[in-house]
Amino acid sequence: MKKHGTNSFFVVGEGVLEFDRDGAARTRQPDTVEELRRFRFSRLGPEGARHDEDTRAALALAMTASTPQEDSANPPIPAGFTYLGQFVDHDLTMDRSGSQLGEDVNLGELVQGRSPALDLDSLYGRGPNDHTDRVFYAADRVKLKVGTTSPVPGGDQQLGQAMEGFDLPRLGQTGLTEEDRRRPLIPDERNDENLAVAQTHLAFIRFHNRVVDEVALRGLTGRRLFEAAREQVVRHYQWMLRHDFLPRVVDPAIVDDVFANGRRFFEAPRRGRPPVGLHPTMPLEFSVAAYRLGHSMIRSEYEWNRVFRTGGVAPGLLFFLFVFSGTSGNFDPGAGLPELDDPGFDSRFDTLPTNWIADFRRLYDFTEADRPDLAPPAGGGNVTKRLDSLLVDPLKQLPAGTFGGRGTVVAEIQRNLAFRNLTRADMVRLASGQQMAGFLGVEPLTAEQVLVGNGGASLESLTDAQKAAVTAATPLWFYTLREAEFNGGRLGAVGGRIVAEVFHRAMEGSRTSIVREPSWRPVLGPDRRTFRMVDLLLFAFEGKADLLNPLGD
Numbered sequence: 001m002k003k004h005g006t007n008s009f010f011v012v013g014e015g016v017l018e019f020d021r022d023g024a025a026r027t028r029q030p031d032t033v034e035e036l037r038r039f040r041f042s043r044l045g046p047e048g049a050r051h052d053e054d055t056r057a058a059l060a061l062a063m064t065a066s067t068p069q070e071d072s073a074n075p076p077i078p079a080g081f082t083y084l085g086q087f088v089d090h091d092l093t094m095d096r097s098g099s100q101l102g103e104d105v106n107l108g109e110l111v112q113g114r115s116p117a118l119d120l121d122s123l124y125g126r127g128p129n130d131h132t133d134r135v136f137y138a139a140d141r142v143k144l145k146v147g148t149t150s151p152v153p154g155g156d157q158q159l160g161q162a163m164e165g166f167d168l169p170r171l172g173q174t175g176l177t178e179e180d181r182r183r184p185l186i187p188d189e190r191n192d193e194n195l196a197v198a199q200t201h202l203a204f205i206r207f208h209n210r211v212v213d214e215v216a217l218r219g220l221t222g223r224r225l226f227e228a229a230r231e232q233v234v235r236h237y238q239w240m241l242r243h244d245f246l247p248r249v250v251d252p253a254i255v256d257d258v259f260a261n262g263r264r265f266f267e268a269p270r271r272g273r274p275p276v277g278l279h280p281t282m283p284l285e286f287s288v289a290a291y292r293l294g295h296s297m298i299r300s301e302y303e304w305n306r307v308f309r310t311g312g313v314a315p316g317l318l319f320f321l322f323v324f325s326g327t328s329g330n331f332d333p334g335a336g337l338p339e340l341d342d343p344g345f346d347s348r349f350d351t352l353p354t355n356w357i358a359d360f361r362r363l364y365d366f367t368e369a370d371r372p373d374l375a376p377p378a379g380g381g382n383v384t385k386r387l388d389s390l391l392v393d394p395l396k397q398l399p400a401g402t403f404g405g406r407g408t409v410v411a412e413i414q415r416n417l418a419f420r421n422l423t424r425a426d427m428v429r430l431a432s433g434q435q436m437a438g439f440l441g442v443e444p445l446t447a448e449q450v451l452v453g454n455g456g457a458s459l460e461s462l463t464d465a466q467k468a469a470v471t472a473a474t475p476l477w478f479y480t481l482r483e484a485e486f487n488g489g490r491l492g493a494v495g496g497r498i499v500a501e502v503f504h505r506a507m508e509g510s511r512t513s514i515v516r517e518p519s520w521r522p523v524l525g526p527d528r529r530t531f532r533m534v535d536l537l538l539f540a541f542e543g544k545a546d547l548l549n550p551l552g553d
Contacts, residue, residue, distance in 0.1 A: 011041045011284065011428075040116075042281035044266055044498070045431040045439040049473045055466045056426060059478065060419035063389055063457045064396045070386040070455060072297070074488040077248050079302060079382035080363030083196035084245060084533060085294040087122070087204070090190045090197075092506055093282065094122040116282040118241065118503065119510040120234050123204050125187035128226060136169070136185055142226045143212050144205045145169035145185060149354040150331070159307070159355045163550060165206065167352040168198055170326065181350040182326035193327040195320070196302075199358040207540035208233050211524070232524075234512040236531050239522050242514070244532040246503060249293060249387060250496040251487060258500040259515075265440060266501040280509040283502060285436060288425045289476035290498040293491060295417055296481055297384035300392040305359040305551050309380060313355075318392065322399045324356045329399070359549040360537055366548075369526065369534045374545060377553055387489045389456035389481040391418055421477050433479020433494060434472075442493040445482060447471040454485035 014027055051059075093116060125133035128141035138145055147167035152159045168184040168191075175181035184192040191201040212229045220228055246255045262268065266283060267276045303309045304316030314320075323329035331349040362381055366374035375381075385392065395417040413419050437444035450471045451459055459467055474482070480495030491499055508515040522531035524539050541547035 011043060014043065040279075040281045041287065042267075042283050044283040044285045045436050047429040048431040048435055048476075050426050050429060051422075051469055051473075051475065053423075055462075055469055056422045056475075057413055057416075057419055058462045058466050059459070059470060059475070060413070060416050060422055061396075062459055062461055063418040063478070064391045064393050064416060065457065065461075066393045067390060067458070069390050069392065070388075072384045072386050072489055074490075076383040077297070077489075078364045079297075079299060079384050080196075080200070080360070080533065081245060081248060082294050082297040082299075082384050083194070083200050083363075085249070085291075085297070086194075086197045087191060087200045088118070088241065088245070089291060089294075090188050091118060091120055091122045092116040093287070094188050116280055116502075116506050117510040118234075118238055118506045119512060120204070120230075120237060122188040122191060123186075123201070123208065123233075124230060129223070133187060136187060142222065142229070143209045146202070146205055146209075147184075147351055149357060150349040150351045152353045152355045155307075155355060158551060161354060163354055163357065166202070166354075166357045166550060168192060168202055168205075168326070170351055172350055175350075178330070178350075182331065184326050189327050192325050194322050195324045195352070195356060196358070196363075198325055198352075199360075203360070203537055203540050204233075204237075207536055210540055210542070214524075231512045234510065235514055235517075235520055236522055236524055236536065238507050238510070238512075238514045239520075239531045240533055240536055241503065242507070243530075246500065248490075249297075250491045250499050251493075252490075254491075254493075254496040255500050258497075258504050263501045263504055265497065267505055268501075278509050280502075280505045283498065284428050284430055285476060286498050286502045288421070288428060288430055290480050290491065290495040291502070292421055292477050293387060293480065293484070293495065293499070295391055295395065295421070296387050296389070296484075298392055298395065299382065299385055300394050302382050303362045303376070303380045305355075305357060305362070305549070306553055307355045307551065309362075318394045320356075324352060355551070357550055359551065360541070361545075361549050364534050364537060366534050366538070368532065369538060371534075371538070371543075374548060386455070387481070387484045387491070389453060389478055389485065422475050425475055425477055430476050432473040433476050433483070434474060436476060436479075436494050436498070440494060440497055442497075445474070445479065445486070449486065450474050450479070450482055453482050456482060456485045 123144070125136055128134050128137040134141065136144060146165045147169040148162050148164045149167045151162050168186055170185060171180055171183045173181065175183060183189070184198070186192065186201060190197075192198045208229060211232050212225065215229045215232060216225055218228075242255070242259060267280060269276060298318065300318050302316035302318075302321070304320075307313050308316040308320065320333060323333045324331055331351070331353060359376070359380075361374050361376045365381070396415065397412075398415045398417055398420075431439070433450075434444045451467060453459075459470065462470065470478070476494075480491055480498075483492040483495055484490055486492070487496075490496065504515060507513050514520050521528040525531035525535040537548065546552075
């Protein structure tokens with residue numbers, strides 16, 4: 001699961017579901033050790049009907065049309081939560097057992113390594129004592145490595161400095177190729193596929209390192225210090241997701257119901273049945289549909305920092321967030337994105353240029369933490385796009401590096417993120433929105449609500465036959481976004497229930513779990529009930545403006 005766009009799934013109870021180039025499916029039992037060690041998906045609801053490629057393409061183009069879009073407003077969601085959501089997705093789908101193929105791995109290690117859990121394994125990997133993953137750690141094998149930015153010639157004095165601690169750690173000069181030298185030294189390289197998620201990962205590295213300093217005051221050292229710090233980090237992370245992230249994107253009443261009363265549908269405890277155990281699966285309905293909500297929240301440009309903003313050198317275009325990453329880009333916008341391997345290309349930078357360090361004041365609202373001194377300049381903040389069925393049109397042209405396509409020729413429609421999402425759901429015969437509404441026992445959207453929506457994508461460009469097909473069996477991803485249009489920009493009865501229950505299960509199945517320890521309370525926030533993403537950032541960056549925004553206004 002280190003690459004997006006997989007064309008096969010190990011579905012518990014079904015076997016290996018795989019597809020050829022034309023999307024034709026077959027299901028078979030795993031027949032190799034490697035396949036038995038596949039990430040464990042499951043199917044929550046029934047199988048659904050498939051849609052032909054023309055219908056999927058027409059719907060995808062309608063969802064990525066060049067149409068004015070609303071910002072989130074009920075209440076506004078700071079734009080950083082878009083990429084926090086992506087970071088969480090990679091945590092859920094991180095595969096800790098990948099480098100163990102061919103080694104002696106017992107069943108317990110195998111299942112845990114392939115189970116979705118909100119335990120920050122995308123940050124920690126298998127820990128500092130693993131012979132492969134120790135490369136992510138500092139010499140003390142307690143703290144995580146940080147990287148140093150590259151000075152930018154020709155700018156002001158500040159931009160001409162190399163700044164330690166503001167880029168991901170990278171392989172650097174020991175790499176044999178340009179691409180190798182830019183490679184991030186983190187467990188999940190997907191967290192370097194765009195700059196916003198990379199800077200989010202860096203914030204979590206800094207958070208861990210600060211927690212280490214705090215826990216070390218108890219006199220702990222070495223492995224005991226690392227384990228105690230990791231437990232503290234994971235618990236605060238889970239608390240933040242439960243109380244800050246989820247209620248912003250899911251109907252809070254659904255979140256409260258699930259965490260107060262337990263799950264009703266996904267791997268729920270049942271009277272007279274064996275306990276569900278600690279190792280969750282990943283429902284296809286969550287992975288392929290409901291949790292792709294963040295794609296709707298992406299902006300086409302950002303007020304990024306004092307250099308890249310409206311009125312600055314250039315706006316912080318979404319395109320640039322891909323360029324200034326090691327996985328999708330090359331840190332050099334003058335050369336364009338490295339779509340095809342070019343052994344003759346020589347980037348000017350092996351690490352993030354200093355002028356692209358994030359200004360976190362523009363991505364989160366620190367006035368929520370009573371820090372008006374950390375408010376961005378007037379007009380300098382960012383909120384997400386409204387959660388609805390429209391995606392910004394740059395997502396019609398995904399860089400090949402974001403889906404493992406670098407070095408290949410990719411058809412234009414295959415670059416369309418909406419088409420990729422709809423096609424993947426079609427390949428696994430995902431249940432329709434109407435089927436999932438029936439499964440969950442809620443009133444489905446009407447045909448008119450699906451067709452017309454509420455300020456989202458217009459389906460007028462679809463043929464009558466395509467409209468009939470989409471309204472009769474609405475693709476689940478599109479359905480959950482349409483549902484949000486009628487629910488104040490939050491996931492509702494179908495999408496919200498799926499997401500909340502999977503988060504609850506993933507916390508329950510984590511090695512460290514606030515669900516299994518309901519009496520636990522945060523100690524690093526303003527009080528014993530509060531710990532938000534802004535509190536995490538304030539702790540990670542020592543509450544200092546010159547660390548949260550090192551380039552100034």
